[in-house]
Amino acid sequence: xxxxxxxxxxxxxxxxxxxxxxxxxxxxxxxxxxxxxxxxxxxxxxxxxxxxxxxxxxxxxxxxxxxxxxxxxxxxxxxxxxxxxxxxxxxxxxxxxxxxxxxxxxxxxxxxxxxxxxxxxxxxxxxxxxxxxxxxxxxxxxxxxxxxxxxxxxxxxxxxxxxxxxxxxxxxxxxxxxxxxxxxxxxxxxxxxxxxxxxxxxxxxxxxxxxxxxxxxxxxxxxxxxxxxxxxxxxxxxxxxxxxxxxxxxxxxxxxxxx
Ligand SMILES: [Zn+2]
Numbered sequence: 504x505x506x507x508x509x510x511x512x513x514x515x516x517x518x519x520x521x522x523x524x525x526x527x528x529x530x531x532x533x534x535x536x537x538x539x540x541x542x543x544x545x546x547x548x549x550x551x552x553x554x555x556x557x558x559x560x561x562x563x564x565x566x567x568x569x570x571x572x573x574x575x576x577x578x579x580x581x582x583x584x585x586x587x588x589x590x591x592x593x594x595x596x597x598x599x600x601x602x603x604x605x606x607x608x609x610x611x612x613x614x615x616x617x618x619x620x621x622x623x624x625x626x627x628x629x630x631x632x633x634x635x636x637x638x639x640x641x642x643x644x645x646x647x648x649x650x651x652x653x654x655x656x657x658x659x660x661x662x663x664x665x666x667x668x669x670x671x672x673x674x675x676x677x678x679x680x681x682x683x684x685x686x687x688x689x690x691x692x693x694x695x696x697x698x699x700x701x702x703x704x705x706x707x708x709x710x711x712x713x714x715x716x717x718x719x720x721x722x723x724x725x726x727x728x729x730x731x732x733x734x735x736x737x738x739x740x741x742x743x744x745x746x747x748x749x750x751x752x753x754x755x756x757x758x759x760x761x762x
Contacts, residue, residue: 505659508537512552515544523626523635525611525653527642530660531703534638537658538607539563541636542570546601558601569601573608580701580749582608587618591625594633604633611637612644612702616745619646626652640703644744665707668698672711673720679760680722688757696750702740705753709736724760732759 505528514520520541526534542562543553546569553559561567571593573586590606598604608614614622626635626649635653642650675691678684691708698704712733714720722729735756742752 504536504540505533507656508533508540508658511537511656511658512540512544515541516550516552520545520634521654522629522633523637523653525637525639525642525645525650525655526658527639527655528658528660529640529662530658531610531638531640531700532663533658533660535609538609538636538638541634542567542605542607545603545605545634546570567601568599569603570605571607573606575610575613575699580613580696580699580743581615582613582618584615584617584621587614587621591621594625594635595630598632602632604630605636606634607636607638609638610700610702611639611649612641612744613700614645614649616646619649623648623652640706644702644740646744665703668694668704669707669711672708676711676715676720676722676724676760680724685761688760689754692750692753692757695753701749702743705736705739705743705749705756708753708756709733709740712736725762728760728762732756735759 526537528534539562540553543559546558546562546567547554548556548558558567562570565572571590573582573590575582594604594606629635637653639645642655671694672691675687678687695701695704695708711720712729715722716726716729716733739752739756743749
């Protein structure tokens, strides 16, 4: 656990945590760990930062009635306005049994624009004993209206390499490079758009393209084309936040490779 994460848990233990925090950093797992750590600290029956009491155990198993995990569900790859309305309603109720209601939004950059707007008032004036924990790779991916209502905390950690997906991306690009086979690009777009966290997958595509530019992945594709496609992945990640069609965006980015 990073120094920042440790300080965060100590702040929570003293009861001095801000009611809305935006934890960010490159490691999705480190962010999840710290959010669960905060939930335990705020609800542990023994006042620890996490032990084997029944509250901590149920938080770990995700069955504690006052600790809510809000994640991407369904085809749209977004946290929907309906999901946000549910937590806004739940946030107005008293805790069932814990001392604190916790809402962990993972990843917060997947909240739809409509969802973000529904969340603003609750983030600004939350009910007592309510803590919102938003997790994201980068605060830049969130709307400024959300960011400005949260205390931002860098959690640190190393990015997890999704080796299998990176290998599939490299294989798809190599196939296109060898045969100029545009079906390889369509297959790649489909693979990336089907990932649970599409924006992470698009970011990984951008990283593999940059590896190719740097010569770490040998492709016979012009450097300018690779750079244009890498730039297009950055733009695509922004568009994903406004609910655009993921597959189309990735296809457009990859189309930059075709002269
Ligand atoms: Zn406990």
